[in-house]
Amino acid sequence: MPFIFQELLTRCTAVILATVLLCACTSTGYANKSSSEQHFELSTKKIIVGAEQTSYYLPMLHNKRVGLVVNQTSMVGDKHLVDELIASHIDVQAIFAPEHGFRGDHDAGEKFSSSLDKKTGVPLVSIYGKNRKPSAEVLANLDVIIFDIQDVGVRFYTYISSMHYMMEAAADAGITFIVLDRPNPNGAFVDGPVLAPELSSFVGMHKIPLLHGMTVGELALMIKGEGWLNSQAALKLKVVSVKNYQRTMLYSLPVKPSPNLPNDIAINLYPSLGFFEATPVSIGRGTAFPFQVIGHDKVSLGSFAFTPISTPGAASHPKLMNKALQGQDLRHSQVRGLDLSFIINWHQQFKTQGRAFFTHAGFMDKLSGTDTLRKAIVAGKSAEAIKQGWQQELNHFKTLRKPYLLYPY
Numbered sequence: 001m002p003f004i005f006q007e008l009l010t011r012c013t014a015v016i017l018a019t020v021l022l023c024a025c026t027s028t029g030y031a032n033k034s035s036s037e038q039h040f041e042l043s044t045k046k047i048i049v050g051a052e053q054t055s056y057y058l059p060m061l062h063n064k065r066v067g068l069v070v071n072q073t074s075m076v077g078d079k080h081l082v083d084e085l086i087a088s089h090i091d092v093q094a095i096f097a098p099e100h101g102f103r104g105d106h107d108a109g110e111k112f113s114s115s116l117d118k119k120t121g122v123p124l125v126s127i128y129g130k131n132r133k134p135s136a137e138v139l140a141n142l143d144v145i146i147f148d149i150q151d152v153g154v155r156f157y158t159y160i161s162s163m164h165y166m167m168e169a170a171a172d173a174g175i176t177f178i179v180l181d182r183p184n185p186n187g188a189f190v191d192g193p194v195l196a197p198e199l200s201s202f203v204g205m206h207k208i209p210l211l212h213g214m215t216v217g218e219l220a221l222m223i224k225g226e227g228w229l230n231s232q233a234a235l236k237l238k239v240v241s242v243k244n245y246q247r248t249m250l251y252s253l254p255v256k257p258s259p260n261l262p263n264d265i266a267i268n269l270y271p272s273l274g275f276f277e278a279t280p281v282s283i284g285r286g287t288a289f290p291f292q293v294i295g296h297d298k299v300s301l302g303s304f305a306f307t308p309i310s311t312p313g314a315a316s317h318p319k320l321m322n323k324a325l326q327g328q329d330l331r332h333s334q335v336r337g338l339d340l341s342f343i344i345n346w347h348q349q350f351k352t353q354g355r356a357f358f359t360h361a362g363f364m365d366k367l368s369g370t371d372t373l374r375k376a377i378v379a380g381k382s383a384e385a386i387k388q389g390w391q392q393e394l395n396h397f398k399t400l401r402k403p404y405l406l407y408p409y
Contacts, residue, residue: 047251050180050217050240051076051084051148057178057240058088064143067094067134067175069127069166071159073150073182073255081148081180082120092120093141096127096134098149098162128158132165132202139173146178150257151216153186154271155195156203156367157257160219164205167223171235179239181217181406185267187247188409189213189337192271194393195369204369209390209397211271211338214405217241221404241406248409259314260290265333267291272339278364279357281346282325286311286318294342295327296320301349304329340383347377 050057051074066085068074074081085092095117115124125134145166149159163179170177192210206219206228214222217239223229224237245251256262261270266289273283273291284293286308293306297320305326308318328342350357358364358374365371376386 045244047183047245047249048243049182050242051081051182053180053240053243054084054088057180058085058090060176060178060238061085061090061144061146063091065091065093065141067096067138067142067145068092069096069098069145069147069149069162071098071149073253073257074148074180075255081146082117082122086120086122092122094123094125094134094138096125096145096162096166098128098159127162127166132162133169134166136173139169139175142173142175144176144178145170146180147216147220148180148182149216150182150253150255151184152257152261152267152270153184153189153211153213154274155192155206155208155210155212155369156274157270158202160216161202161205163216163220164223164229167220167235167237168229168231171229171231171233174233174236176236176238177220179217179220179237181215181239181242183242183245183249183251184213184215184247185251185253185264186211186271186337187213187215187249187251187407189271190394190398191338191387193368193370193373193390194397196371199366199369199371201366203366207397208401209394210369212397212401213247214401215242215247215407218401218404218406221406222401225404226400239406246408260285262290263292265292265331268336269330269333271337272335272342275343275364275367276346278360278367279346279350280319280355280359281327281357282308282319284308285315286321289331290314292331292333293327293329294346295325297323297325299346299349299353299355300326301345302326302328340377340386344377344383348380 054076068082070081076084082092082095117124125138127134147163147166151157151159167177189211190209190213194209195204195207197207206223220237220239224235229235252264253267261267269291273294276283276294281294281296284290287293287306293304295306303326305324307324308321310316310321347357361374364374368374373386
């Protein structure tokens with residue numbers, strides 16, 4: 001059962017793991033079986049995300065004033081979590097909207113103000129932009145905050161930063177914070193540079209690799225357990241873990257997590273193509289296939305033609321708008337994990353033509369979490385040599401995260 005290890009572990013193991021993992025937190029674990037037994041069982045059973053386990057968490061919400069950190073991915077079957085809770089007579093007092101808004105229809109980086117949800121009349125509170133934490137006045141009307149947002153397992157995807165700030169707010173206000181966990185579609189990969197603290201920003205707050213291989217529930221446990229919250233109070237954290245899940249599973253998201261990640265291929269390419277945001281090169285924003293193409297109007301590494309146009313709700317003012325571009329068509333790509341060849345090859349092509357490539361070097365360093373990646377690419381190092389340079393830090397991270405992992409490989 002969620003919040004009770006005994007359903008899945010022996011009594012002895014449960015006591016040990018609960019002591020190590022939980023402290024003031026509560027979460028579920030996974031069965032103490034051989035890896036072959038786990039793989040067979042987990043691969044043949046339907047994945048049940050945290051939000052779908054209503055019989056476990058609804059009793060904790062009765063007679064409580066609830067705030068929700070949710071967006072368009074917060075679905076319970078075919079019903080949104082907000083609608084599910086209201087239909088279950090839960091007192092939903094506020095909806096906290098992260099980047100892209102509650103409905104997921106705002107451009108990347110677009111600021112929006114607080115308002116009322118037209119369908120339910122529940123107050124919408126923006127936590128993107130200048131105000132990343134709700135006011136003390138809003139928090140005073142809450143007993144519980146629920147976080148239920150689909151992540152994609154890449155450090156610069158900002159939903160985990162929003163979660164961090166809301167965890168701090170909950171700790172300061174003495175409010176219970178519940179994470180309804182969901183699978184990480186990039187959960188099989190731990191790769192990329194570990195964030196250097198001096199480059200901490202909203203696109204990377206934690207000392208974790210670019211691809212960290214953790215779910216938001218596991219990250220929440222780690223953020224609390226490693227003392228990364230800037231709060232004097234201890235957070236009351238609970239995680240409703242995913243049933244029948246292992247991190248190496250291929251998991252196709254039922255709802256696109258943001259306007260410019262419309263399908264599995266875009267999500268798979270996102271960690272590799274995200275670096276291009278700091279360059280003059282388009283990765284397809286303003287087209288029907290964002291994060292699935294690479295192109296430029298003056299420099300090319302392919303013959304695929306496309307033209308970015310204004311696309312409200314996804315890219316109102318995309319890079320190289322209304323210009324005919326040529327480059328690479330990756331819509332049938334099999335790439336998964338972190339592939340540095342794209343950014344290295346395009347940098348080399350720009351260099352050959354005497355054109356500036358890292359036109360926003362500071363932003364590149366924030367996305368990377370370090371300046372060493374950019375400098376290594378400029379110096380002409382190979383992908384293999386670059387990746388070898390961060391292996392020691394990755395090994396340390398893998399050891400550090402072990403106590404917080406909820407799912408087998």
